[in-house]
Amino acid sequence: MSNLTLRNVVKRYGKTEVVRGASFEIAEGEFVSLLGPSGCGKTTILRMVAGLLEPSGGEILIGSREVTRLPPDKRNIGLVFQSYALFPHMTVFDNVAFGLRRRKEEPAEITRRVNEALEMVRLSGYGSRYPRELSGGQQQRVAMARAIAPRPSVLLFDEPLSNLDASLRDEMQIELKRLQSELAITTLFVTHDQAEALSLSDRVGVMYNGVIQQLDAPEAIYHRPVNAFVASFIGKPNRVSGVMRGGSLDLGGDLVIRAEAGHLANGTAAEAFIRQEALQVQSSPVEGALRGTVALRSFSGPQVQLVVRLGTGAELVVDVPSSAEAAALTPGETVWLGLHPRDVIVLAKEV
Amino acid sequence: MTPRRSAWLLVSPLLLVLTLAFFVPLLLLIPTSFREYLPGQGMVPGSFTLENYARILTDGYYLEVVLRTLVLGVAVTVICLLMGYPVAYLIVRGNPRWRLALTLLVIFPLMLNLVVRSFGWIVLLSNRGIVNNLLTDIGLIATPLKLMFNMTGLLIGLSHIYLPFMVLMLVAALQNMPRDVEAAASSLGSSRTHVFWSVTLPLTAPGIISGSILVFVLTISALVTPRMLGGPSYQVMATLIYDEYMQLLDWPSGSALSFALVSMTLLIIWGSSRLTRKWAGLA
Numbered sequence: 142m143s144n145l146t147l148r149n150v151v152k153r154y155g156k157t158e159v160v161r162g163a164s165f166e167i168a169e170g171e172f173v174s175l176l177g178p179s180g181c182g183k184t185t186i187l188r189m190v191a192g193l194l195e196p197s198g199g200e201i202l203i204g205s206r207e208v209t210r211l212p213p214d215k216r217n218i219g220l221v222f223q224s225y226a227l228f229p230h231m232t233v234f235d236n237v238a239f240g241l242r243r244r245k246e247e248p249a250e251i252t253r254r255v256n257e258a259l260e261m262v263r264l265s266g267y268g269s270r271y272p273r274e275l276s277g278g279q280q281q282r283v284a285m286a287r288a289i290a291p292r293p294s295v296l297l298f299d300e301p302l303s304n305l306d307a308s309l310r311d312e313m314q315i316e317l318k319r320l321q322s323e324l325a326i327t328t329l330f331v332t333h334d335q336a337e338a339l340s341l342s343d344r345v346g347v348m349y350n351g352v353i354q355q356l357d358a359p360e361a362i363y364h365r366p367v368n369a370f371v372a373s374f375i376g377k378p379n380r381v382s383g384v385m386r387g388g389s390l391d392l393g394g395d396l397v398i399r400a401e402a403g404h405l406a407n408g409t410a411a412e413a414f415i416r417q418e419a420l421q422v423q424s425s426p427v428e429g430a431l432r433g434t435v436a437l438r439s440f441s442g443p444q445v446q447l448v449v450r451l452g453t454g455a456e457l458v459v460d461v462p463s464s465a466e467a468a469a470l471t472p473g474e475t476v477w478l479g480l481h482p483r484d485v486i487v488l489a490k491e492v
Numbered sequence: 493m494t495p496r497r498s499a500w501l502l503v504s505p506l507l508l509v510l511t512l513a514f515f516v517p518l519l520l521l522i523p524t525s526f527r528e529y530l531p532g533q534g535m536v537p538g539s540f541t542l543e544n545y546a547r548i549l550t551d552g553y554y555l556e557v558v559l560r561t562l563v564l565g566v567a568v569t570v571i572c573l574l575m576g577y578p579v580a581y582l583i584v585r586g587n588p589r590w591r592l593a594l595t596l597l598v599i600f601p602l603m604l605n606l607v608v609r610s611f612g613w614i615v616l617l618s619n620r621g622i623v624n625n626l627l628t629d630i631g632l633i634a635t636p637l638k639l640m641f642n643m644t645g646l647l648i649g650l651s652h653i654y655l656p657f658m659v660l661m662l663v664a665a666l667q668n669m670p671r672d673v674e675a676a677a678s679s680l681g682s683s684r685t686h687v688f689w690s691v692t693l694p695l696t697a698p699g700i701i702s703g704s705i706l707v708f709v710l711t712i713s714a715l716v717t718p719r720m721l722g723g724p725s726y727q728v729m730a731t732l733i734y735d736e737y738m739q740l741l742d743w744p745s746g747s748a749l750s751f752a753l754v755s756m757t758l759l760i761i762w763g764s765s766r767l768t769r770k771w772a773g774l775a
Contacts, residue, residue, distance in 0.1 A: 193675050213678040220679040226672035230694045240680035284676075291680065 143204030143294045144169045145190065145327050150199035152185050159185050161351040162199065167295075170325035173356075174338035177348030178374070183331045184299060186348075190329060191297050192216050203294050214243075216295075219288030219326070223300040225280045227272040233259070233283050234268035240291035258286040261320060278309045282316070289324060296321070298330040302337060314341060335375055339363065347371045365486070372414040372486055379417065379457045382490060385409040390487055394453045398480075399429055402487035410490040417460040419484035422447065422467035423477045430477035433457070435470050449476060525747035535743055544748035554732075558752070561729040564646055565712040569704045571651040572658040576703070580662035598659045606653065610720040613649045614640065617721070645721040646728070650711050657710065658703040665699020666692075701768040709757050729753050 145167040152160040160182040167173045175183035188194040190201055192213035200209045208216050219240075220226075228236050237255045246254070259265050262282035272280055281301060288296060301317075302310045318341050321328055332338050338345045339359040346356040347370070355367045366372035373380060383392040388403040390413045398413050405411055423430060436456060437448040445468040447459045457478060461467045470476060528539035548554045583594045601609060616622050617639035624636040639645055669692065677691045678684070693700075715730040722731065729749060736746035 191675070191679060193678075212684070213675065214681045214683050216679070217681075218679050220676055222672045222676065224670060224672050226670065226676040228673060228677070228691060230697075239677065239682070243681035243686070287676075287680070297679075 143327065144171075145295050145329065146202040147186070147190070148200045148202070150186065150189060150201060151197045152182070152189060152194065153197040159351055160189070160196075163353055164199075165346065165353065165356055167327050167329060169327055172321055172328045172330065172341060172343045173346060174330040174332060174342040174344075175346045175348055175353070176332055176335055176338040176374075179333060181348040182351040183348045187297050187299055187329060187331045190295070191218055191220055217291075217293050219291070219293035219296045221281070221284050221288050221296070221298045221301045223303050225272070225277075225284045225304075227280055227283055227287070229272050231271075232268060233264065233270050233272065233275070236272070236283055237268075237287045237290050239287060244291060254290055255286075258290040259283075261289070261323070262286045262316070277305055278313060281305065281313065285317070285320065289320070289326070293326065296326045296328040298328065298332075300332055301330075303332070303334070310337075317341065339375075347374060349374070366414070366488075369412060369414075369488055369491055372488060376416055377458075378414040378486070379420075380412055380414055381451075381455050381457070382410065382412045385411050385487075389482075390485075392451070392453050392455065394451075396431055396451055396453055398431070398485055399482045400485040400487045401482050402485075405487065405489055411487050412490055414486040414488070415457065415480060416484065417446075417458055419480050420457065420459045421479040422449075422459055422461055422470065423479055424467070424470070424474070425477065427477050427479050430479040431457075432475065432477055435472050435474050435476060438470065438472055440468075447476075449478060521747040521750065524743055525751055527744040529742050529744045534741065544744050545752070547745070548749060548752050554749075557727050557729055557732050560643070560727075561712050561753075562756070564643065564650070564728060565708045567643075567647055568650045568654060568711040569658075569708045571647065572655050572707045573700065573704060575651070576655055576658035576662055577700075580659050580666055583659070583663050584666040595663075598656050601652070602656050606716050607720070609653060610649060610717045613645070613652070613717075613721055617645055617648065640721055641723045641726050646718055646726075649717045649721045650714060653714075653717060654707045654710050657706050661699050661703030661706060662696065665696040665703075668699075669695045698768055701764050705761055705764055708760060712757065713753065 147163050147165055150160060150163045151158065163182075163186055165173075175186060177183050185194060189196045192208065192211055192215075196209060200207055202208065203216060203218075213220075228239065231239070234255055237258050238251050241251045241254055255268070256265065259268060262285050264279060264282055264286065267275070267279070267283075272283065275283065281304075284301070298317075302313050305313060314337060321341075330338070330341060339362070342359060344356060345359050345362050346353045347362060348354065349370045355362060355371045357365075362371065363375055366375065369380075372378060381390070381392060381398070383390040383398070385391070385402065385405045386397070386407055388405075389400055390398040390402070390411055392398065398415075400413060402411070426432070431451055433449040433451045435447055436450040437446075439446045440463065443463060445461045445463045445465075447461060447467070447470060449457050449459055451457065459478065467476075524535070525544055526540050526542070528536040528541045528543070530536060548558060579594065579598065583591055583598070586594070614621070618624070619636040619638075619640075621639070623639065624633075627633045628636065639648070673695065674687050674691055677687045682690065712728070713730050714728075715734060718726075718728045719731050719734075722728065727735070730753070733746050733749045733753070736742045736749060
């Protein structure tokens with residue numbers, strides 16, 4: 142087990158840069174996710190770490206060993222794919238034993254470690270089955286057992302849960318988290334599912350356009366995004382623009398969003414990102430609240446979603462628990478939206 | 493309309509043609525193959541004999557032709573597989589810029605008439621053909637090599653003609669194979685050679701088997717090329733059947749040989765499809 146270091150890793154196809162200088166370090170036993178929309182370069186980074194793609198520049202280290210140009214079989218990694226990628230012509234046992242046999246382990250040791258790995262993914266007794274006889278979730282657990290059995294230095298996951306249906310995905314998330322913390326293997330996890338990334342990882346790297354925009358703890362990514370992309374990609378926050386005045390955002394039309402953004406000079410064009418759960422709906426005027434009218438109401442079980450139109454024409458989406466008083470509001474009614482300045486993320490408008 | 497009925501309607505034109513032009517004549521040949529044949533008089537109506545079949549297994553000449561056909565079939569299949577797999581691999585995995593050129597190169601011979609291609613081989617392989625003249629001129633050989641009217645000629649000609657079929661089947665198999673599986677193997681410490689033998693080859697087994705069946709069946713039933721490159725005396729089953737029918741007018745014997753050829757084909761297809769299922773683990 143060891144840490145993983147990327148130094149200014151670049152991948153170019155012709156003139157297009159798919160990954161533009163990725164530099165980060167994953168500490169020993171740490172779980173880091175790369176999160177981003179498709180085509181952002183996250184899978185390219187993973188494939189370069191795996192040795193399936195050659196970087197156009199920069200270097201990759203596993204522990205203190207430089208592996209930038211080494212083929213995958215010389216890197217001591219474990220790979221888990223979205224497609225499971227099991228060997229269909231081998232039994233579950235042989236699949237898991239594959240890596241151990243390549244290391245020329247003793248047969249008794251192979252049997253012991255295959256059984257141990259299968260036990261870890263709760264598939265003891267499935268050794269003699271073929272992959273096609275297993276469900277998708279079971280196949281993915283075999284793939285994990287196969288990846289961990291040879292005790293790799295680094296585990297790489299390429300959207301491993303995306304092919305599973307929703308309920309199974311939640312179950313597998315817990316399983317994966319448990320497995321990773323038990324083994325404490327350095328892990329790089331690639332996904333486009335933000336809930337998955339936030340709940341599993343020690344740190345999350347949000348990627349866009351070949352650049353890691355922010356690499357931080359999940360809470361920091363959620364509450365303190367560094368730029369508009371991260372702020373709008375994580376969750377679906379309301380986004381309103383205005384001009385800075387004394388640390389608050391002036392939307393015009395007598396509407397001011399109080400914030401704690403003293404670092405932005407008066408007159409700066411800025412945007413506020415407000416999480417849907419940070420807004421409190423009141424039916425009577427409150428000091429500092431924004432006045433608006435309910436434009437739409439939609440019920441989704443545990444929550445009622447209200448779209449509130451402000452005087453400026455801007456619309457804010459608010460989630461209200463369906464048991465709350467505000468859930469009974471109907472379109473056309475006047476409401477006041479209260480929010481704590483602490484919950485408002487204000488960022489200077491990007492040009 | 494039920495899906496079942498519409499399915500029948502959809503296949504009915506083909507079924508009609510097959511029934512009239514294939515199944516019925518084939519069924520009519522069954523009684524023929526059990527008739528007695530008297531030279532100079534022809535088929536004896538109403539007679540019944542197993543002689544036509546027995547002869548295939550007992551007569552030395554017939555047995556030799558059957559064996560030769562089988563050896564030819566196996567050898568051409570193996571040659572096509574060994575020469576075709578690298579080409580198919582290069583087409584699928586090689587530089588995309590070469591893909592079109594290579595594919596065209598493989599398909600191009602299929603656009604030429606079979607007789608023309610076989611004749612081309614005669615020009616090259618005959619005693620005073622291009623190959624022998626060249627080898628004599630540069631002093632490598634004193635007397636011409638015997639490249640025609642024997643197994644060598646048939647192997648060269650038939651391998652060339654059926655190679656494209658093998659390549660196309662293998663290209664399809666390689667394209668269908670998920671790359672992630674190979675990547676997974678190499679991440680587990682498997683070198684490129686080991687990945688090929690332990691993953692790529694078994695996973696393309698269905699393509700190898702179907703390509704081999706195709707080439708084998710086409711080879712053992714080939715008529716034109718063996719006749720042109722083997723001449724009138726170096727017989728395989730197809731040319732022998734042709735001669736029994738057209739030269740000797742011995743229809744019973746020809747029919748029995750035909751059924752022997754068909755049974756051999758069916759047996760091979762049955763056996764190899766069982767093998768595929770066992771080997772690849774993919775039904």
